[in-house]
Amino acid sequence: MSYPWFVEGTVELCPPVPFAQLRELLDQGAPRGGFQVAPHGLDESELTELVDRARWVLVPDADAGAGTDDGQDRPQAAKYLRVKDPGIDSLAADERIRGLSACMGTAHEFRGRLRYWGDLGGEDGEIVLARDGRAPYWRQIGGRYW
Numbered sequence: 001m002s003y004p005w006f007v008e009g010t011v012e013l014c015p016p017v018p019f020a021q022l023r024e025l026l027d028q029g030a031p032r033g034g035f036q037v038a039p040h041g042l043d044e045s046e047l048t049e050l051v052d053r054a055r056w057v058l059v060p061d062a063d064a065g066a067g068t069d070d071g072q073d074r075p076q077a078a079k080y081l082r083v084k085d086p087g088i089d090s091l092a093a094d095e096r097i098r099g100l101s102a103c104m105g106t107a108h109e110f111r112g113r114l115r116y117w118g119d120l121g122g123e124d125g126e127i128v129l130a131r132d133g134r135a136p137y138w139r140q141i142g143g144r145y146w
Contacts, residue, residue: 004087009114011129016061016077017104025103034096038082040075047082055085056096083114093127094135102133 019026019037026035036054038047040062051057059082060075081100085093093116101110110129116138117124125140 003118004089005093005116005118007083007085007088007093007114007116007127009083009127010059010112011081011083011114012111013078013081013104014109014111015107016064016079017108018077019075021105022058022078022100022103025099035100037075037078051082051084055083055088057082081110090138097127097129097136098133101129101131104131106132 022035026037034056036050036057038050038057038059040060042050047057047059058078059080061077061079064076064079109131113129114127115124116127123140124142125138128137128139130136
């Protein structure tokens with residue numbers, strides 16, 4: 001049985017990942033899909049609104065251009081993953097993170113962590129994202145230890 005968690009945070013993708021590498025991930029449906037690409041030029045309030053609505057958003061590298069070879073007017077590279085998901089189970093979150101990690105390849109890494117918490121009495125922690133499509137590590141840092 002999987003438990004729904006509130007997952008939130010911003011993780012930097014280093015170096016920025018070309019969207020051409022992420023095409024397979026972006027073109028498929030859930031569970032590994034489900035990422036929204038933020039358009040260039042959003043201010044912070046617009047980006048926050050998009051993240052509130054879309055939940056898992058790839059934020060473009062401000063220094064990269066737009067227009068990929070697939071005819072989409074997407075930015076050239078993603079610099080951040082920004083998440084605000086109020087009810088995702090750990091298996092679905094793991095699948096999304098592993099899918100992104102696998103598409104990024106070995107030349108890229110995550111910098112930062114996502115936070116998670118539950119609504120049944122204070123379980124909370126951080127999600128440490130791994131490279132090469134490996135499962136992330138959910139580290140409890142507060143609440144109950146069972």
